[in-house]
Amino acid sequence: MTDYNIPNFSTPYFIVDETLLTRNLEVLADVKRRSGCKILLAQKAFSTYALYPLVARYLDGTCSSGLHEALLSQQYFGGENHVYSPAYSEGEFQRLNEICGVIIFNSAAQWRRFKPMRNPNNKYGIRINPELSTQRHEKPIYDPCSPNSRLGVTVKNFAADLGDDLDGISGLHFHTLCQQNSDALEATVAAVEAKFGQYLHKMDWVNFGGGHHITRADYDIERLVRLIKRVQDTYDVQVYLEPGEAIALNSGFLVASVLDIVDNGMKIAILDTSAACHMPDVLEMPYRPFVIGSGVHGEKPHSYRLGGVSCLAGDVIGDYSFDAPLAIGDRLIFTDMAIYSMVKTTTFNGVALPSIAVLRTDGTAELLKTFGYEDFAARL
Numbered sequence: 001m002t003d004y005n006i007p008n009f010s011t012p013y014f015i016v017d018e019t020l021l022t023r024n025l026e027v028l029a030d031v032k033r034r035s036g037c038k039i040l041l042a043q044k045a046f047s048t049y050a051l052y053p054l055v056a057r058y059l060d061g062t063c064s065s066g067l068h069e070a071l072l073s074q075q076y077f078g079g080e081n082h083v084y085s086p087a088y089s090e091g092e093f094q095r096l097n098e099i100c101g102v103i104i105f106n107s108a109a110q111w112r113r114f115k116p117m118r119n120p121n122n123k124y125g126i127r128i129n130p131e132l133s134t135q136r137h138e139k140p141i142y143d144p145c146s147p148n149s150r151l152g153v154t155v156k157n158f159a160a161d162l163g164d165d166l167d168g169i170s171g172l173h174f175h176t177l178c179q180q181n182s183d184a185l186e187a188t189v190a191a192v193e194a195k196f197g198q199y200l201h202k203m204d205w206v207n208f209g210g211g212h213h214i215t216r217a218d219y220d221i222e223r224l225v226r227l228i229k230r231v232q233d234t235y236d237v238q239v240y241l242e243p244g245e246a247i248a249l250n251s252g253f254l255v256a257s258v259l260d261i262v263d264n265g266m267k268i269a270i271l272d273t274s275a276a277c278h279m280p281d282v283l284e285m286p287y288r289p290f291v292i293g294s295g296v297h298g299e300k301p302h303s304y305r306l307g308g309v310s311c312l313a314g315d316v317i318g319d320y321s322f323d324a325p326l327a328i329g330d331r332l333i334f335t336d337m338a339i340y341s342m343v344k345t346t347t348f349n350g351v352a353l354p355s356i357a358v359l360r361t362d363g364t365a366e367l368l369k370t371f372g373y374e375d376f377a378a379r380l
Contacts, residue, residue, distance in 0.1 A: 006331060007365035011257040012273040013355035015365065016048060016338050020251035022361070024215040025058035028247065031214060031221060032060075035228040037239040040082055042210045043069040045244025045339045048356065049076040050368050055247065063210075063242040064100070067092045074099045082207075082242070084127060084173060086150060088114065097122065104173045104207070107153060108161035115168055125171035125207065126162070127152045130191040134176065134184040141284075142178050151175075155195040166202055171237075175209025179245065182223040185212060189227060200235045207240040214246040245339045252338020254278065254354065258330045259309065266319075267304045269326050274308030276315045277351040279334070279341045288318035292333040295321045302326070310349040347376040 007015065028039050038060040049072055061080025064070040073081050083096055084104035096103055097119045104125040105111040111126065118124060129152030133145045140146035152174065153161070162169075176188050185208065193200065200206060208228075213219050228239045256273035275282040282289060297303045300321035308315035317334075345353050353371035360366060 005359075005363065006255060006333065007357060007359070007367075009255075009355060009357055009365070009367055011255050011331060011354075012271075012278065012352075013357050013367075014252060014254050014337055014342050015357040015359055016051060016248070016252045017359045018051070018054065018361050019359075021051065021054065021248055021338070024247055024249060024251060025055060027215045027221075028243070029058045031225060031228075031241075035225045035239070036232060037228045037241055038080070040080065040240060040242040041077070041247055042242045042244030043073065044343065045210075046248040047072060047343050048248075048338070048358075048368075050356075051358065052076045059247075063207075067095055070096055070100050082240075084175075090114075093117065102171070104171075106151065108157070111162075111169070118168060123170045123205070124168055125173050125205070126158070126169055127173045127175070128158060128192065128196055129154050130174060130176065130188055130195055131155075132176065132188055132191040134180065134187055135178055143176075145176050158196070158199070166199070169203075171203050171205035171207060172196060172199065173207040173209065175207075175211065175242075177209065177211025179213050180211055181213065181216075181218070182220045182227065186223060186227055189231060197235075200237065203235065203237050205238040205240060206231065206235070207242060210242045210244050212241060212243050212246055213249065214241075214243060215249045216246070248338035250336050252336065252342075254334040254337040254341065256332050256334070258326050258328050258332070260328065261304075261326060267302075267326075268307050269304045270307050270309060271317070271332065272309055273317075273334075273354065274310045274312075274315055274349075274351050275317045276308060276310050276312045277346050277348050278308075278354055279317070279337065280344050280346070281340055282317055283314065289337070290335045291320055292335060293322065294332075297321055306332070310351050312349075347379060350376050352376075 040061050040063045041059055043062050044065050062073040062077050063082040066085050070083050081100045082102040083100045086106045093114050102123045106127050133143050135143045144151040232239050256271045258269050259272050260270040262268050297319035300323050302325045303321040305319050306317040355370045356368045358366050
């Protein structure tokens with residue numbers, strides 16, 4: 001998407017490029033074909049259900065983090081419907097047991113609690129924790145294998161709480177990666193085999209979780225395919241992957257407009273978007289999203305700090321430079337905004353939610369959804 005084909009919708013709005021999304025899906029479909037694995041859409045990263053029919057042509061189903069995502073999958077996606085949550089309430093489990101074919105538990109205690117209610121048509125699994133940190137984040141908030149993690153059963157607890165009593169458990173699940181390459185997965189699988197190999201031989205399936213940046217240009221797909229095939233052959237299991245970011249990586253944009261420009265020691269452009277409300281990972285990760293046509297501060301002749309419209313003092317997107325001065329009404333395009341941004345937006349401060357649009361493969365743009373005061377008031 002470039003400057004000359006920006007739809008003239010009211011800003012701010014998210015737009016997903018169907019052509020770019022399809023390219024990612026074709027890469028994933030090739031991994032499926034070559035390895036024999038199954039791939040699920042992790043809805044926590046991308047839940048734009050208007051595009052589910054397209055995604056469903058390439059993938060096997062979805063994975064959910066709770067009841068609402070599972071219902072969304074049932075209504076709009078079809079295919080396999082998997083769910084994992086750190087804990088289920090009884091009411092939530094009863095409903096999930098009706099609509100999900102695979103339910104994954106975070107602890108032996110949860111499994112024992114709900115085992116008497118199991119559906120004979122469903123499959124059940126346990127999330128394991130291989131206790132191997134491969135991430136390089138400064139904050140352990142993104143590392144499921146950090147010390148004292150609440151996610152997954154360690155081998156010590158697995159042996160003590162489950163041991164050989166695996167009746168009803170048909171699969172194991174682990175999710176330890178975040179935006180990583182297949183070398184990190186290979187190291188994780190080695191740890192899983194060393195600690196849980198005796199249990200893998202008793203399973204029908206194993207889920208490698210998400211965090212695989214498969215559609216990134218430098219991702220080592222050959223290593224991934226070899227690894228999947230080896231695990232499937234060694235343990236006679238069906239391997240699942242559940243990427244989120246890889247499915248919609250670099251396929252979406254956020255278009256915003258300049259509302260004002262102030263100078264408090266440096267030029268600051270106030271936009272009609274917000275890091276806090278519309279792209280919270282900018283503050284949580286943190287990271288600096290790319291703006292089409294921009295450079296880093298001082299690289300181009302005209303530098304600005306881009307600020308959000310909320311009252312949060314730290315609602316700052318980052319420092320950028322441009323070839324020409326910014327003016328009120330100018331539109332800026334933030335890249336890689338299909339993943340996580342849309343699913344994490346908030347109405348803090350009463351800031352309006354961005355509209356959602358899609359750029360079709362024929363070049364036409366379609367506005368899928370707009371939001372207003374009612375969406376803000378309905379939450380309060």
